[in-house]
Every structure is written in structure tokens, then in C-alpha cells.
Amino acid sequence: MGLERAEIHEIVKTKFPDAVLEDAAEAVDPYIVVRPEVVEDLAFFVRDEPRLRFDLLSAITGVDYPDKKVIEVIYCLDSTVHKHWLIVKVPLPRDNPRVASVEKVWKTADWHERETFDLLGVTFEGHHNLVRILCAEDWEGHPLRRDYVMPESYRGIKNVVY
Amino acid sequence: MPDIKTEEMLLNMGPQHPSTHGVFRVVVRTDGEMVLETESHIGYLHRCFEKVAENNNYLQVVPYTDRMDYLCAMANNLGYAQTVEKLMQLQVPERAEHIRVIVTELNRIASHLMAFGTYGMDIGAMTPFLYAFRDREMILKIFEKLCGQRLNYSYVRIGGVTFDITDEIVADIARFCEYFEPSIIKEYNDLLSYNGIFISRTANVGVLPVELAISYGVTGPSLRGSGLKRDLRKDEPSSIYDRFEFDVPVGTGEMGTIGDCWDRYMVRIREMTESVKIIRQALDALPPGEFCDKKAFRGVKPPKGEVYHKVEGARGEVGFYLVSDGTNKPYRVKARGPSFSNISVLDALTSRGDCMVADMVAIIGSLDIVMGEVDR
């Protein structure tokens, strides 16, 4: 087994002292909250640092909080070498959510970022091909936002039947 | 003889295709028979699981989870139930834990049988498909006796399992294990695994190096076929998997290079033997007692918080990220399907210049994808 979650958070906080906004090490599933500006450097650091070696990106997802006017992008990381794991959350402003892409760090981020863009509208800067992946190409709107309204019909086929 | 001038061709392996294991579209740029580049398009089965989960309460989400990976539905149910239980810190009775392990491993065998049968059919052999379905029907008959459904069970729920396992079903499972291992697995090896044509079509084809696999997020038998011994049942054991003795088979490059299609296929065949071992141990250790937490079956209201939990499904790591706001409906459920990451490696495997159009079919079959999980 690898390091404890609190120790991992300490290592990250020592390297990026003013970027970590919150460190919840006592929650049921511990996580850290960082500023959007350091995402790319943080990604390279946690992948290459010998004590951490987070080489497997499990998922990139997002949560919409309209009352806090924030969209949070969440990175779930795993290490095949040390067998410990880490969750990083990045809060973004809801009217213009933009964050750097980590495609160069983990190649799986390519499709996960396209999915987050498709369903939530988060723009990942530096991505080579940010187009819709799950919904149809000319779909309008971002379905997982809390204020999304299902369209009445799409290309002539009625969508709301009851 | 002077060089013949060739031209490139754009070929569409469309959403409806006999060998793409569902609605999966690949646009292939070929030069004759050699593939130059591919581009995958998914989303033809996007059924909006995450939006549906936001609008239904915790118990109503369970049937939608097993329609994601419909071939190994018990593992999806298990992942969701364990995620909610982790957030609520709910203790599940011992008998329910044992029953969960038994049905998950039986479902893993059924899923690998399906992979074996359809892979043989993709390569061109019709017989293994019928043999695999003969054995799969036996497992489905056991499941039908247990919970009434053949395919989308919704059997493992938050707090335990839905119905108790009777002595008749225990005897059926024991009889199936007796019948299946070792004689039927030996039959499959004689039929397909060491067949000369099969080996020449799958050995040294689609070689996936370990670093590329981890970078693309590949997990499950496809990653184990490249030599890395990573199995969530041993590395991050949830439930009672740490009480059982079993081995984790990895690819060894026996017939060609390590990490080729034959290795991934053989890992699945060997995993079926290990699953039977686990089932036998769990059946012996089955304790009497409660099979569910009755209060949780009536309604669940986890405290505010977030949690991420993974289990080992038949195709890789099934993950659920759950955000709860204290009410009886989840605020956000994100499902991580293993086939989503597994199939993204196809573009890298085919653009190396040594892949032919027929090899593409072999590679897609060996990655063993289910489109319900890719598109959710």
C-alpha cells in the first residue's frame, strides 16, 4: 500500500503552497481543491514525482452548482505503482468555465475532456479536437446543466411524448 | 515490373456492422489493405444515464445501472450499491456479502463466455459461439431461478441482495462448477485457443505496450494481457474478496509478443478458472443469517458528501462518483465505464502502419467492448 491520503495532500501543498484552496483529509473520501491556473503543472508533478507516480487517470467529471455559480471539474487519479489514489477538484466560474487541458499528461484525458465539454460546457484550452462526442453533432445546449430543458423535437422527430 | 500507383480510400465501418460489437463507427483511411489511420465515433447509444439518475431516487437508479454494461450487470449493481454504502458507512450482513461475490463471479464467467463466443465468430469460427451459448444458458437458468431475470438483474441493491439463495440453487451452482471446470475449459482450448488459424490471426496483432495502456486508461483483462498484474479484487479489495485465494492471470507472450490479441483472449479463458475457484470457496463459507438490511430497502438518505468507488467488472474498473446533498435523490452520479477508455486505444493501435483491415476486427474483438458502457 502507498501513502496515506493526508500525506499525499501534504506533498502537494508543499509544492504548490498558494494554489491549494481546501484540504479535506477527514471526509469519507478525502479530496483537495486547487486553483484552475496550476492544473497543468500539478498534473505533470503528480505523474512524475517518484513518491506519488499517479499514472492512471480514472475519470474526469464535472458537477454544476448553479446556486454557488460554480462548475467543479473533478480529476480522479490512481497509481498502479504505489497503489494509492487522489481526488483533485477545480472550481470554475459558471458563465465562462475554462481550464487547461491535461491531454499531454495522460492520453485518456482526450475523450474524458470531450465528454465533459459535451455534457457540461467546460472548455479545455489546448485540446486538439474539442467537439461533441456523445450527443449528436448539432445538438444544442449542454444536457447535464441543472437548468437544461429537453428540446421539444429534434430534426422533425418529436422528443416529448408525455 | 513498374510500381503500380495506389490511392487512398476512406472506408466507413458504420454503426451497423456484424463485427463491431454494437453501434460503434470507425472511419478508416486505407491504402489498399493496410490501414493508415482510423477515427472512432461513439455516442450512438447515449442513453442519458446521468441525467436520469439526477431525477430519480437512490433505489430507482439501480435498474439503470445494469443497463450500462448489460453483459456483466451484477458488477455494475455492486459498484453502485457499494458506493452508496461507502458514503453512508452502512454495514452489509455477511451472508449478503458472500452471495454478492458468488453472483458477481458467475456473471464474470457468463460475460467471458460471451466474449469468447463472439470473438470466435468475428475471426470466422461459428462453432465456439454455439458451445459458449450452451454453457451461458446454464448460468442464465440459475440466475432466473434466483431473481427472475435473464439479463438485467437489479439483484444487488443498497444494503444487500433482493432474494435469498436457497439450497436448491446452491446445489445447482455446485453442479455447474463441477461440470464447467476443468473439462469444458479444456474443450474450449482444444476447439479454438490452440487452433493454427486462430493463432495466425491473433498472435503478434495489436500489440499493446504497458505504458501506452496505462496512459490511455486501459484496465481489466486488456491491461493484464500486456503483462501488468493489476486487479482491483487484490489491489483495493472491497467487500470480502481478501478472504479468498485466487491467482491473477497475466499475458506472457506465449504465442507471439506480450500484449497481443492472443494474450488478452487467453487472460479471459484463464480468469474463468479463477472465478470458479472463488465461487467454490464462497459456497463453502456461506454463513446463515440475514440477506439484506431491510431499512435500507425502503428508502435511503445518505448524508451530504462525495465519494468515488471502483470495483472490478468483467471488462475493467467500473467507477461511480456520487455527490449527495442530503435528500433522497442523488445530486450527481457519474459512471466510469471501462470500455470508454479501452476503446480509445484503438486509434493508437491502428496508426502504427502494420495493421490490415482484417486485423482491426481482431483488435476490436480482443478489447471486448460493450457499447452501453461506452456511451452510457
Next chain:
Amino acid sequence: MNTPENLNPDPLLRDTVFMNSLDYLVNLTRSNSVWPLTFGLACCAIEMMATGAAKYDIARFGSEAFRATPRQADLMIVAGTVTHKMAPRVKRLYDQMPEPKYVIAMGGCVIRGGPYVKYGYHVVKGVDLIVPVDVYVPGCPPRPEALLEALFKVQKLMKREKIFDRSRRTTKPEVYVPGAIG
């Protein structure tokens, strides 16, 4: 095919001469060799495969040859959820099939959206909004025996047709338009 004794008293001719219409003979041969199109989309496709396998053999009813190309098929079994991204392809495949063609809608999702009817934004609420459907099979997924029953109903439909109406102008159902009737 049973001829009563008084119609044909000669024992040599009895049971060797049959009187019936040409429609009956043509429909008999047509209905016992219905070739389906492999159109499995989601979970119902697995039950369709199980129907084709050895236990619930669909080959004994003549439908052994599942063609992959629509040009050679005469029955489209839509098995699985149809999404808005897939809908144009379903219509195109249906148009490519030659007449007379039949459609079985298998599973809850293609009947009226199934479990995704209320919150599924990307799901087409029923494949009969796109193609005309002859037989609906409920279930999630329906058992292989239910799919065989649907095949029998299609065969029964075929036996009622006339050879002068081979393109099914009078017997084909209509595409559903919600709110058009009443």
C-alpha cells in the same frame, strides 16, 4: 392440405393432388424463410443472439440466415434503444431493404421509449416515429420465446397477403405521428 375422402375417391389420387390458391402456396414458402437483418443495438441484441443460438433455435423456423446487409434481408428486428444520433441511420437502412419488408420492434425502449421516456433527452421515444412497425414485443429484454412468438405473428401476416399486392400498399402500417389522431 387435408382432403376429405368424398372429394377424391380414387386411392391413387388421394393425398397427391391438392387444391388451393396460388397465394397460399407462395405465402407458405415466403413465410418459412424470413431472413432477418442483424440490427442489434443494445441489451435486446443479446437476447436476439440467444434466440439464434442452439437452445431457442430460430433456424428451425427458417430464419437461420441473419444477413448483415439490408439489401438481402426482409425482416428488420430493431433490438435495443434508438437514439437521435442513430435515427437517420435506422431510416436509411430501412429504405435500403427491398419490398416486401417487415419490422419487429423488440424491447421496451423501441415501443415508447421504455425506461428512458421521461428524462432521456437523447432517446427516440419509439422507433415507430421513424419506420412503420408491424409487431411490438414488450419486455426488458423480452425472452427468446417472446421473440419467436413475434416471428410467428409476422409469418401469420405474410400468409394473409395477396401476390398482386407484393409491395404491401394496403397492408403496411403507418409511421406514428403523436397528436395526429384526436
